[in-house]
Every structure is written in structure tokens, then in C-alpha cells.
Amino acid sequence: MKIAIIAQTLVTSLSLLTLFTPQQASAQIIPQPWVSVGGKDGEVTYAVGAKAFDLGIEVGSGPQGSAGLDVLKFLSLPVISPYVGLGYYSEDKGVAFSGGVQVGATRNIVVGAGYNSVRGFNGQLGIKF
Numbered sequence: 001m002k003i004a005i006i007a008q009t010l011v012t013s014l015s016l017l018t019l020f021t022p023q024q025a026s027a028q029i030i031p032q033p034w035v036s037v038g039g040k041d042g043e044v045t046y047a048v049g050a051k052a053f054d055l056g057i058e059v060g061s062g063p064q065g066s067a068g069l070d071v072l073k074f075l076s077l078p079v080i081s082p083y084v085g086l087g088y089y090s091e092d093k094g095v096a097f098s099g100g101v102q103v104g105a106t107r108n109i110v111v112g113a114g115y116n117s118v119r120g121f122n123g124q125l126g127i128k129f
Contacts, residue, residue: 029052029053030052030129031050031051031052032050032051032052032110032126032127032128032129033048033049033050033126033127034048034049034050034102034110034112034124034125034126034127035047035048035049035124035125035126036048036049036058036060036112036114036122036123036124036125037122037123038114038116038119038120038121038122038123039120039121039122040062040063040118040119040120040121041063041120043062043063043064045060045061045062045063045116045119045120045122046060046061047059047060047061047070047116047119047122048060049070049072049124051072051074054073054074054075054076054081055071055072055073055074056071056072056073056074056083056085057069057070057071057072058070058072058085058087058098060087060089060116060118060119061119062089062091062093062116062118062119063118063119063120064091065090065091066089066090066091066093066118067089067090067091068087068088068089068090068093068096068118069087069088070085070086070087070096070098070116071085071086071087072084072085072098073085074102079103079104080101080102080103080104081101081102081103082099082100082101083098083099083100083101083102083114084097084098084099085097085098085099085116086098087116087118089118093118096116096117096118096119097116097117098114098115098116098117099114099115100112100113100114100115100122100124101113101114102124102126104128107128108127108128108129109125109126109127109128110124110125110126110127110128111123111124111125111126112124112125112126
């Protein structure tokens with residue numbers, strides 16, 4: 001129980017920190033899409049997402065047919081972009097917390113890894129225009 005409270009406090013603190021971080025002047029105007037595949041409870045989970053101006057939206061399907069939407073806040077650093085998010089899922093899954101990092105692998109390819117409390121651990125592959 002203490003671990004869950006510590007994890008929720010950490011996610012909340014990082015969320016507030018990234019929400020109040022100043023925006024980068026040269027923010028990306030064209031959305032950056034990605035796909036995500038992961039797993040939880042022995043089931044494969046999927047999601048698609050996009051980000052622009054350090055904000056992102058991810059629509060995903062979780063275990064037992066649940067579906068949901070996550071709103072993400074990115075912290076743009078020179079090579080990596082860590083993020084935290086909050087979402088809501090159907091099938092009585094409720095509120096989801098998420099966090100992860102995306103890295104610019106090449107000029108036009110982004111790879112990432114993350115965790116979502118409903119969809120589990122996931123890998124991401126995206127495109128930068």
C-alpha cells in the first residue's frame with residue numbers, strides 16, 4: 001500500500017512539474033504521431049498517439065476489452081522527451097497514470113518506452129515530420 005501511495009505521489013509531482021515548465025520557443029507545429037504495443041496481465045495492448053506543443057493524446061486498448069484516452073505532457077529536452085499523463089479507461093478500469101520517455105533515434109524516427117497503469121509496459125515507434 002505504501003508503494004502505491006509513493007508511486008501516485010511521484011507521478012502527481014512530475015505531472016505538476018512538467019505542466020508548469022516553460023514552453024520551448026521553437027515548439028513543433030506539425031503533430032508527431034506514434035504507435036505503441038505493450039502488455040499487461042498476459043494480454044497485448046495497443047495505442048496510437050500524437051503530440052504537438054509538448055502536449056499529447058493517446059488512444060489505447062487495454063486488457064479485457066477496455067478502451068481509453070490519455071492526455072500527456074512532455075518535457076522537451078535536446079534528445080529525449082520524458083512525459084507523464086492521466087487517462088480514463090472503460091470496463092471499470094477507471095483512471096490511469098502513465099509515464100515514459102521518447103528518444104529521437106534518427107532525424108525522422110522516434111522510439112520510446114513507457115508504462116500505463118491500465119495498459120502496462122509498452123514500446124513506441126513514431127515519425128517526426
